[in-house]
Amino acid sequence: MAGSDWTCSLSAMHEWESQDYEPSLPVSEKSNPLTRDIDRASAKCIVRMLQACDAQMFQEETGATYQRLLGERVVETVVEVAKRVQLVLKDPQDSLVVLSGCGTSGRMAFLITSAFNRALRELNQSSVYSYIIAGGDRALLSSQEAPEDDPKLGMLSLKKACEGKKRVLFIGISCGLSAPFVAGQLDFCLQHPEVYTPVLVGFNPAHQARDEPMPGCTFTFRSVVQRMQELAKSQKAFLINPAVGPEAISGSSRMKGGSATKILLEVVLSAAHAATFTNTPVTHKGILQHMRAYEKTLDKTYAQTDGITALLEAAGQSLLCGRRVCYMGWGSLALLGLIDASECIPTFGADYEDVRGFVSGGYKELNNNEGPLISLGPDFCIAHEDFLHLILPSLNDQDIVLLVYTHSDDVSEVAELARRVREKTSNLHAIYHRVDGDTAAAVQQEDFNKLCLSSLKITWPSPASESLLHMQWELSTKLLLNAVSTGAHVLKGKIYQNHMIDVQVTNSKLYCRATRLLRKLSGCPESQCEEALLKAIYEVDELTVGITSCDITTHTLTARNRSKVVPLALVCLLTGCSLVEAESRLEQQPIHHFHSPFLIRLSHCSYPPRRMTSVESPAPY
Numbered sequence: 001m002a003g004s005d006w007t008c009s010l011s012a013m014h015e016w017e018s019q020d021y022e023p024s025l026p027v028s029e030k031s032n033p034l035t036r037d038i039d040r041a042s043a044k045c046i047v048r049m050l051q052a053c054d055a056q057m058f059q060e061e062t063g064a065t066y067q068r069l070l071g072e073r074v075v076e077t078v079v080e081v082a083k084r085v086q087l088v089l090k091d092p093q094d095s096l097v098v099l100s101g102c103g104t105s106g107r108m109a110f111l112i113t114s115a116f117n118r119a120l121r122e123l124n125q126s127s128v129y130s131y132i133i134a135g136g137d138r139a140l141l142s143s144q145e146a147p148e149d150d151p152k153l154g155m156l157s158l159k160k161a162c163e164g165k166k167r168v169l170f171i172g173i174s175c176g177l178s179a180p181f182v183a184g185q186l187d188f189c190l191q192h193p194e195v196y197t198p199v200l201v202g203f204n205p206a207h208q209a210r211d212e213p214m215p216g217c218t219f220t221f222r223s224v225v226q227r228m229q230e231l232a233k234s235q236k237a238f239l240i241n242p243a244v245g246p247e248a249i250s251g252s253s254r255m256k257g258g259s260a261t262k263i264l265l266e267v268v269l270s271a272a273h274a275a276t277f278t279n280t281p282v283t284h285k286g287i288l289q290h291m292r293a294y295e296k297t298l299d300k301t302y303a304q305t306d307g308i309t310a311l312l313e314a315a316g317q318s319l320l321c322g323r324r325v326c327y328m329g330w331g332s333l334a335l336l337g338l339i340d341a342s343e344c345i346p347t348f349g350a351d352y353e354d355v356r357g358f359v360s361g362g363y364k365e366l367n368n369n370e371g372p373l374i375s376l377g378p379d380f381c382i383a384h385e386d387f388l389h390l391i392l393p394s395l396n397d398q399d400i401v402l403l404v405y406t407h408s409d410d411v412s413e414v415a416e417l418a419r420r421v422r423e424k425t426s427n428l429h430a431i432y433h434r435v436d437g438d439t440a441a442a443v444q445q446e447d448f449n450k451l452c453l454s455s456l457k458i459t460w461p462s463p464a465s466e467s468l469l470h471m472q473w474e475l476s477t478k479l480l481l482n483a484v485s486t487g488a489h490v491l492k493g494k495i496y497q498n499h500m501i502d503v504q505v506t507n508s509k510l511y512c513r514a515t516r517l518l519r520k521l522s523g524c525p526e527s528q529c530e531e532a533l534l535k536a537i538y539e540v541d542e543l544t545v546g547i548t549s550c551d552i553t554t555h556t557l558t559a560r561n562r563s564k565v566v567p568l569a570l571v572c573l574l575t576g577c578s579l580v581e582a583e584s585r586l587e588q589q590p591i592h593h594f595h596s597p598f599l600i601r602l603s604h605c606s607y608p609p610r611r612m613t614s615v616e617s618p619a620p621y
């Protein structure tokens, strides 16, 4: 059992690098040995495990197997790409830098392009950055997994974004080197080298890029990568793909994948800006220094173990009671709250009401391509005013409200909101970044602290650069919120070992992940697992030729309207019962759709007892 004295040994940090460790899986899909027992760990241990996982991002290169973030080759490529961005900045006429991705990768593309276009505006320069997210702007705030599978859609959206441009630096982000949407865009760039220079950012080695055929295409992600590798020799294409180690929750690339994307691309764009506007040449040393600043950000953030643990426990309690977690943020930190909240839906099968983010200024602050999205429904109401009207009246002490802000935000506005929230719930907490020596804010903060049950304050040294400080605040906030939402769902019992079992099967990557998980947990052959999954998706006890002859796209489109397909398939595989019976067994389970103790009973104790839910025994915190 993972007790309160969890420590991470050096060999556990590196175990995943062994060639024998889950050899059939790419790094981004492997299960991390560090978090094997995260489902039964105490809140404090969860925080330590997440810290150790994140620290893997900055591990030094040890052998030839994996390139690492701080490794020679990666830093060299970052230097080259920064110089390409610099060329665009020097001559922005008819040029564009496009960042594109699906899910979290698209959200990071949005966040980064917004920040650097803002920096250009402040310098009275025209914007040169543009983002694309699969599924359009609604995907910034909600789960849109299906467009990820469409290479043609990717290609068309790139073409549209670049209409009339003569020179485009295209940066495609796919953490797993797997998204067909991005593969379609990269292929398009390779076909039009006179305009496009492609850059791929991801976190698997090239030979682990996905090799499955894609609908209507003659290429696979891997074949695109191979063509890029060839062109990389003459710097006509670039690959930035260090390994950062498996995710804490298997395949959850919103965590390290998202963080490493943010780090890499901010380093690239910052270096290009410094070279263009302050005559600071792009150098290997400068790039490395910036990356090290992010490593320090990690240390500084996780130095707050007790504060993070308190937040995680409070959020876990709220979710266990079926109540809400609300992030109330200011500036770009609020966007990280919106993003973290939206990712809980596909990652943990959460309801959109469970974890929500709100931003001061609403869509004005977001400044997204498509403008306000309020017409899409209440889950797209993101302003603080919306929170005050729609959410606040129904809050009670079991709901947790987390204020996320910095000393450069309007602290009196934060205090005013805090007072309003306190009228409904005492379960008010804060994450606050400030700069060393800011005494005025410190005094104000003292009064404010009295309103909050807990206050996680991080004091940063006076910065050499305001923009670097801001990027550090953002990364720190991302790590904190990822830890809170992941930890809270772990405490809720949503995770088995380090796998999310109730995974939504809404695209081909998730379909393959689901089949693999069924295989791992049932021990049945792959063909039988896929059959069980299809039966659950189509709600039948016998598969017809009509079903088996359909392609994965049809399966995933059908699965969109189903719930609990993986747990249902697992019950069927383990017990041999019918779907109807499996459904009633799952319904008998209190509180959660599915949780580990149920799995133990089903499999006749073939698994060790794991976290018990609040109904079966007190949670271990």
Ligand code: S6P
Binding pocket: 101, 102, 103, 104, 105, 148, 173, 174, 175, 176, 177, 178, 179, 251, 252, 253, 254, 255, 257, 343, 346, 347
């Ligand atoms: C992962 C997140 C997903 C991914 C998306 C893109 O935690 O829920 O939405 O971001 O599938 O993945 P990738 O590998 O192309 O960056």
